[in-house]
Amino acid sequence: MSAAPQPVRTEPSTTAKALAALAMSLRLGDVPAEVVAHAKLIVRDTVGVMLAGSRLPEIRNLAALAPTLGQGRASLFGTKLTAAAHVAALVNGAGGVSLELDEGNQFAINHPAVHIMPALWALAEELDCSGAIFLEAFIAGYEIAVRVGRATKLRDAVHPFGTHAIIGTAVGAARLLGLDAAATAQAIELAAGLSIASSQNAANSGASVRNLYTGFTNHNGLLAARLAQAGFSGEPDALGAVFGRILGERFTPTIEERFETFFLTRNYFKIYACSRWNHAPIEAAAAIQAEHAPDVEAIAAVTVFTYDPATRLGGTAVANAYAAKHSIAFNVAARLLHGSNAREVYTDEIVRAPAMAALIAKVRVEEDRALTALLPEIRAARVEIRLKTGKTFSARSDVPIGGFDNPLGEEALLGKFRDLAGLAIRSEAAENLAREIARIEELPRLGDLAGDIQAAL
Incomplete structure (x- = not known):
């Protein structure tokens, strides 16, 4: 009897291996307290924009369609419906970016949280992950996304959304799935190859497909980790090919062995509803x-x-x-x-x-x-x-409000969250949600928090 066929294998690039090793090195207990605290502010802000975005007609229509695209236990924000994690990631990711109030990071030249968190939130629900495991994966994914974004010079016609942040999504998903460094490196190369044709003109012309760029970053980044788990392999040095020659014209990464700098504390929060x-x-x-x-x-x-x-x-x-x-x-x-x-x-x-x-x-x-x-x-x-x-x-x-160099205070950030979350859930539920996110690392199941959101609709 002949041997069973084996999955096709390729060798990930040195860059993909270095990014995977860096991502694997992060442990929540070793992250400075101020970084953890700031990460929770980003999580709260992103939950708020996802809830507010869920009220838009096209997002509500997509959410209604979602269970037919893939059944599962991941919540669709602003509804009592659930779907498969990758489908929920698509819907919630598109909703979160639609109002143009999601946080961003100028060092990533992108908006890492809304490209990463909807996918990790949905997958954490599906896998019954704790709040601490979710937060650890989110921080790792965010930091990797910034490093890939810093290394990339996109072509003028390319919109940043739907591009290099997908690497952070895949890394975070790989952490939640418990992949090892080798499989995570494959997920990184796969994710680079699953980026989409992201046109700047879509946003400038007022086409809402631009919001789907973010939705598909969440969707494809999550699937990249699962595809690596299934045995698929990516193009060797897809990072350099896609971000250095196809979507971008230059890709020059610098990757340290351990996290010493946390760029998520150098982000910005928006109060103006625009780019x-x-x-x-x-x-x-x-x-x-x-x-x-x-x-x-x-x-x-x-x-x-x-x-x-x-x-x-x-x-x-x-x-x-x-x-x-x-x-x-x-x-x-x-x-x-x-x-x-x-x-x-x-x-x-x-x-x-x-x-x-x-x-x-x-x-x-x-x-x-x-x-x-x-x-x-x-x-x-x-x-x-x-x-x-x-x-x-x-x-x-030089320093518009909301950035790390001209920060919004907690009162303003909390007020923004109350306003946006209040578009979808009752005010008392929004207050409770803010309190629970502040202690998210103590929650035994992130899904309980998601359930509370749905119960408050």
Whole structure:
């Protein structure tokens, strides 16, 4: 009798092995207390945006469809439905990013938490993992995602979402599944090969497929770990091929043997419901508004000087409310006209108002190479407003609110969570949820917390 066939094997790259070894080295008990505390703030913020995003019609419709795509025990946020973990990861990941209020990390040039946590939350539910195991996997995945993001220079046409954060998703899932270093390295190469064609124009044109980029990062990253477990192997050095030559033009990783720096404490939390690339222009415009209160009708031109890649948001064609979240012209105009960039400003009615259209047409976005040179530590912008009289006002923002260098306090972060979670669950349930997340590492089953959320609907 002939021997049973064996799975096809390839040898992961040195980079994949190094990332896997680094991910495997992390133990929650060795992580500094301040890092653990900050990770829980990120978890709470991400739960809030997933709950709020679950109320959007397309996410509700997808959630209703989800059980038919794969039955399972993972919760679909904002509903009493459950589905297979990878399907729930898709739905909750898409919902979490849809309002553009999810946290991000400028060193990753991405939004690690919402690309990773929905998948790990769903898988932890399915596997009956404790809160501590979930949190450990989340921190490991987040830190790996930042390191891969730092190493990648994406092509101009590529949107960061749906790209390199998938490596953190796969690593976190591998930790929850108990994979060894060799299988985790395979999961990393598989995940790189399962990235999607992520177009910047999807966001700029107001196409909600852009939110599915995040959903599929969660979906595909989770499956990458399970595919490695099943015996599949990835392209050797898929990391270099995909992020250095296909989606990116350069991939230059630096990987330490043990975690000494934790980038998750250098993240940012959003209070403006739009791309972070808009935030410095918003605050520079707000400074001019506060000091000079220019009459909008008297404005002849507005010039926004910013860094590359924020210049990708420089168009003045704003198709709908979602495209407005990815338009510097709209966001500066919204600040000058409405004095706000809260989620209530992003409506089709406001986008199409004649006064808004007229002001948007006056905004021009240009790269200032001196500002580009400050990346990644500083993401600055300068706004100049020229009146019809010829008078000019100017202001610059180097550290918009919410970042590690200009942080939101706990009162503001908790208020944001209450507001967003309260769109889906009762206020008293939101308060209890915040308390439970604060002690998540003590919970014997993450699924109990998920059950409490569903019971509060």
